[in-house]
Amino acid sequence: MTAATVDFWFDFASTYSYPAMMRIGDAAERAGVAVRLRPFLLGPIFKAQGWTTSPFSIYPAKGANMWRDLERLCGDLGLPFRRPDPFPQNSLPAARIALAGLAEGWGEEFCHAAFRAQFAEGRDIADAAILADVLAQLGVDPQAALAAAQSDPVKARLRAETEQAQTLGIFGAPSFVTPDGELFWGNDRLDRALRWARDGR
Amino acid sequence: MTAATVDFWFDFASTYSYPAMMRIGDAAERAGVAVRLRPFLLGPIFKAQGWTTSPFSIYPAKGANMWRDLERLCGDLGLPFRRPDPFPQNSLPAARIALAGLAEGWGEEFCHAAFRAQFAEGRDIADAAILADVLAQLGVDPQAALAAAQSDPVKARLRAETEQAQTLGIFGAPSFVTPDGELFWGNDRLDRALRWARDGR
Numbered sequence: 001m002t003a004a005t006v007d008f009w010f011d012f013a014s015t016y017s018y019p020a021m022m023r024i025g026d027a028a029e030r031a032g033v034a035v036r037l038r039p040f041l042l043g044p045i046f047k048a049q050g051w052t053t054s055p056f057s058i059y060p061a062k063g064a065n066m067w068r069d070l071e072r073l074c075g076d077l078g079l080p081f082r083r084p085d086p087f088p089q090n091s092l093p094a095a096r097i098a099l100a101g102l103a104e105g106w107g108e109e110f111c112h113a114a115f116r117a118q119f120a121e122g123r124d125i126a127d128a129a130i131l132a133d134v135l136a137q138l139g140v141d142p143q144a145a146l147a148a149a150q151s152d153p154v155k156a157r158l159r160a161e162t163e164q165a166q167t168l169g170i171f172g173a174p175s176f177v178t179p180d181g182e183l184f185w186g187n188d189r190l191d192r193a194l195r196w197a198r199d200g201r
Numbered sequence: 202m203t204a205a206t207v208d209f210w211f212d213f214a215s216t217y218s219y220p221a222m223m224r225i226g227d228a229a230e231r232a233g234v235a236v237r238l239r240p241f242l243l244g245p246i247f248k249a250q251g252w253t254t255s256p257f258s259i260y261p262a263k264g265a266n267m268w269r270d271l272e273r274l275c276g277d278l279g280l281p282f283r284r285p286d287p288f289p290q291n292s293l294p295a296a297r298i299a300l301a302g303l304a305e306g307w308g309e310e311f312c313h314a315a316f317r318a319q320f321a322e323g324r325d326i327a328d329a330a331i332l333a334d335v336l337a338q339l340g341v342d343p344q345a346a347l348a349a350a351q352s353d354p355v356k357a358r359l360r361a362e363t364e365q366a367q368t369l370g371i372f373g374a375p376s377f378v379t380p381d382g383e384l385f386w387g388n389d390r391l392d393r394a395l396r397w398a399r400d401g402r
């Protein structure tokens with residue numbers, strides 16, 4: 001029997017993707033569910049909805065509450081938290097690096113490290129020098145990784161992943177999709193999604 | 202010592218206000234927290250954000266996921282659910298009736314009954330005949346209640362409540378506010394808000 005699987009769709013600039021990334025490993029293990037990391041870009045999907053930046057920037061009251069909520073949430077989870085500046089950050093370079101790394105076996109570690117860099121350490125993950133440093137700390141050759149991330153196959157892959165996200169009905173991040181196509185939106189639905197993947201309902 | 206209190210801000214057209222209304226009584230009792238029902242209108246607040254209807258209607262992917270999510274959620278909670286038609290419903294008459302009822306001792310029962318009528322029974326709570334029927338089933342004189350709801354003090358009260366919601370930073374419903382001004386948005390934050398009200402953090 002194949003193990004139950006959840007696809008975890010996230011954007012590196014997405015605030016609630018941070019706690020989701022930090023806790024999905026343990027939560028999935030407890031549930032007996034395998035996780036596939038699916039980095040994608042929210043930007044094109046937001047643009048199709050008429051938004052040119054994060055809705056948290058467009059709607060100030062919603063944004064103010066999100067920061068406070070995220071701070072409380074990270075406190076409850078024991079996760080360090082620093083509000084990223086700038087926000088939202090350009091997540092394109094990190095997403096490409098993650099796809100390169102997932103094909104080479106260091107993708108999951110990179111995803112954790114990049115979210116920590118941005119949301120725990122206040123670093124700008126659009127900056128190539130910072131990404132190189134994050135990679136070096138993982139023992140990954142930064143030059144080779146950044147070159148792989150700039151390759152045509154990885155660029156095409158990220159475009160295809162983003163298109164697939166849109167086809168699946170994804171409109172925000174994090175999102176969780178089970179093999180039967182059930183879509184769960186938000187860090188608050190992580191555990192419910194794992195249960196659905198395991199039990200089929 | 203005064204009992205801990207949470208203000209429960211809701212709009213009768215708000216989908217996630219339905220499960221929140223149905224479970225807040227038991228959840229608050231378990232937490233030892235008192236609840237104040239604060240009906241208000243989201244319409245003017247959405248309008249200030251540039252929306253002329255529900256964001257679930259403006260953004261179809263978000264709307265489709267909300268209906269599916271609400272169906273799953275009600276299933277998990279054992280709550281009957283029927284998708285309201287039309288959606289969103291005009292919540293103005295119900296909000297005024299609720300304010301009149303809260304001043305007269307039958308407001309809480311009416312709030313429950315109106316949410317059930319809309320989300321469990323598929324009735325249109327913008328319809329005066331349906332509202333009259335809901336009131337009659339509670340043993341409340343419909344004509345007197347509808348007249349009270351149309352009185353100038355109740356109309357002014359609802360405008361003031363909606364203005365206060367906006368001042369508190371409320372941008373959606375349900376929202377929960379503790380006496381120290383902490384704002385929690387969404388049915389998913391109900392339990393966290395009660396804990397904050399009880400523990401002050």
